[in-house]
Amino acid sequence: MSAPGRVIAGRYELSTLIGQGGMGQVWTAYDQRLDRRVAVKLLRPDKVAGQEADELRRRFVRECRVTAQVDHPGLVTVHDAGSADDDLYLVMQYVDGSDLADHLAEHDPYPWPWAVAVATQLCGVLSAVHAVPIVHRDLKPRNVMVKPDGTLTVLDLGVASVIDSDTTRLTHTGSPIGSPAYMAPEQAMGGAVGPYTDIYALGVLLHELLSGNVPFAGTTALGVLHRHLYEPPLPVRQLRPEVPDALEALVLRMLAKDPQHRPASTQEVYEALVPFLPAHGTPLGPLDPTRPFLRPAAPWPDRARTPAAQAVPAAAPVDQRKPDVAQAVDDVKRLLGEGRITQAVDILGAILPAAAAQHGEHSPVVRTLRKQYAATLMDDGQYRRALPELRRLADERAAEAGMADPAALQFRYDAAQCLEQLGEPAAALAEYRALLPYYENQYATTDRELALEVRRRIGHLLLALGDRAAAHDMLRALLYDAERLHGPNHAFPGEIRRTLHWLGQVRG
Template identity: 65%
Template sequence: MKGRLLAGRYELVTLIGQGGMGQVWAAHDRTLDRQVAVKLLRPDRISGPEQSDELRRRFGRECRVTAQVDHPGLVTVHDAACEGEDLYLVMQHVRGADLAEHLAEHEPYPWPWAVAVAAQLCPVLAAVHAVPAVHRDLKPRNVMVRPDGTLVVLDLGLVTVLGADTTRLTLTGSHIGSPAYMAPEQALGEEVGPRTDLYSLGVILHELLGGTVPFARPTPLAVLHQHLHEAPVPLRRLRPEVPEPLEDLVLRLLAKDPRDRPADAAEVHRALEPLLPAAVPSALDGPGVPMDPTRPFRQPYAPWHGGPPPRPPRPSAPAPAAAGPTPAAPGAAAPTTTGNADLAAAVEEAKRLLDTGRITDAVDVLGDALTAAARTHGPHATVVHMLRRQYAATLMEAGRFHAALPELRLLAERSAADAGPTDPQTLRLRIEAAQCLDRLGDHTAALAELRSLVPQLHPLDSTDPALALETRHRTAQLLLATGDHAGARTVLTGRPTG
């Protein structure tokens, strides 16, 4: 499946998730040169013609509903089509961490963050309910926290379109949601509505504030029994600092009878508003406060990291003379003052763009500067090597591993020729190339590269011990995935099993 090309433009790169509705792949859109996410209908979930038709209807409905909901908090749909027997949905690739990972990294989760998360999810749910539709599978793994603190809901795979003429699409024996987040009426197979999603929102709030879902048992059936018959523990018993109105709201959201829950997402948002932080437009951002979900309320519409400064014109390559300049050979004289000024301006502009989160623009600036420098000064000039290093690093930061890999290989080859194969810089470049292979899903090639590097890591043990340890750890992980437990132990400990 890896490397498959859909519609002549979407190249599947890495499998990043799978569930009852299909597989999700990180992919490369060759036409627009960007990273996207592709959701494929899983053929192995189709066991007969009747189920096949039903599953295709459900998948098509997800595509249509996702495209109809116009809200920045819901993942954007780029394309939807079929190829052979497979259906696929192309969506934006969202950078950041999912809400479950964000919670794990920040326990105990600050209660203002939990309020901000719920307040961001309410408008998304209101937009879905206005279709009218019901999400039915709202959970932390389906919510991404972006670096600027904004939230994006990823998956409408179990969406139910409301209306008398809509056939209910639930495959016999298939999962219809996540038990830990499932409302009682959904667990019983009864009619679901917008308040079903509000119950799931209550479970998420309880988990963020209390550190665990309100109902947790070893089996899904036991969890569903709790949803139906047991009351959740009030949050202030777990965390006394939680405001009483917030505890009351969570208990209302978790009411067994939908009629006892808030009427709609707008009512929930109104209850959350007094608990949200006040706007502070003059506050500054910085790397020390990443992925803070209160930021959209503290600094509404504020550019990330304070916003970009006025952008100067992109530096252009010097115009060649009539006879054309002769490329400089290795060791040739330093570039001209004018050439240095142009390149310095390009590097400075790229830095400003990176500081303001405009990674794609920074890639373009550095790519143009690299091409101009190589044409003017020759491919082996020091300035070209410097630009190529920055260009490769920026490509990796942008997730464009296809493009970064050949640049890193060129850099490693040059470094090995100049300083030797065990020079720390050479080793770092080869490790980054292996990381690209790993991120592209070519684990076999990545493992081969890393295994060849492990015996040579001794210079990094003293100069960059964290990188050396990370390399050994990832090599051991890949070896374990192949079943080579003895090899993994040797890599980690330096001692073979015996």
């Protein structure tokens, strides 16, 4: 249907296939115009015959319109939609994190306060969806992303249906829309759906988080649907005795066969969950869904500290075929020439392990790629990711050629710039001070100019740290040397002179 590198609508370049069904695919992609990652959903109406193809087109148009109406931080943002060749496409926000199914698999047993936090956040999202009014109709862990700050994003409103008396039901063919394990009895029977249908699915999801398994499983979809219709769910406390009685009772109400016996709204479910939310404590690291309640509106945890050196660069996934290193290098050169830095960064990050396996970790090819990767990260403003790469390059080069090697010094200088940009003045100051003697011992004009620049940065960092006396002494001596090298009318001593004038006013 599609392949990596295909450009949709002259703008969105497909990268990695991340989901596929009978009628469509979901890809990570790059917006060439804005140089950002996006997700692209493609549908093929021609895969469905006759009237059903027309219905799919109408459903797609409806999806785009109604999804765009919902404004909630817990829902994926729709950027664009249209048709290209035989495909219908929907361009959405790229969401970083882990889907809830993987999150559950990585934490066994799943802490029950986490389960409550997940369900509570989903209540907020579903309330916004139901207010449009829309029914999601396919709520499941694979459609929920846990972001690094612990907040959730619901991904797929693609099978949503507008709750309107004059809207033709999309299940008129007799094929229920949704996933059997999370499907409410009325949905399985092809009956009318409403917010109560999503409440049932949320109950299934909450039961799964608390117990480790969905309440109704089977070897066939028909068998699963039969159990939804006729069997009672196993109370979660029989599997997890530490779950509070009232929480178990809420889950059983949400899983009632009769929609009238379920909570009346997601607002009601939310209010019932609030008493079980943690009221104090410290989040247990990134991807902790209780974080929004423990520290409301707090910054993302991984955006407030500098990472240590890492052996393998973290990057968004790209094409899963065996990478061609030479072709990737050519692609990076082309992308950089076109100003598409974000995509170039991801290709470099993904190609490095393959290049290391093919040529050796310390080969000239890999070293060159890593230099380009670090430089491109800096060009893209990704200083937090660039810093460990630069530190590693500096250490390796110094071990091979000595601490005074120009390349090793340049890597350290770039790392110090990253520390400045990351708001770590003390660490940056220490790095610049350690570098300065090496540059001052050189006699080339470029090294002397770089020594002056390092001294200027040291003076400014001293100001940032509140040591005005030391900053004044550093900048005054710097002005004398800069005028000797460049002359009094050069821009560099002029800038130092202005800083000293301002500093003298403040000190006075």
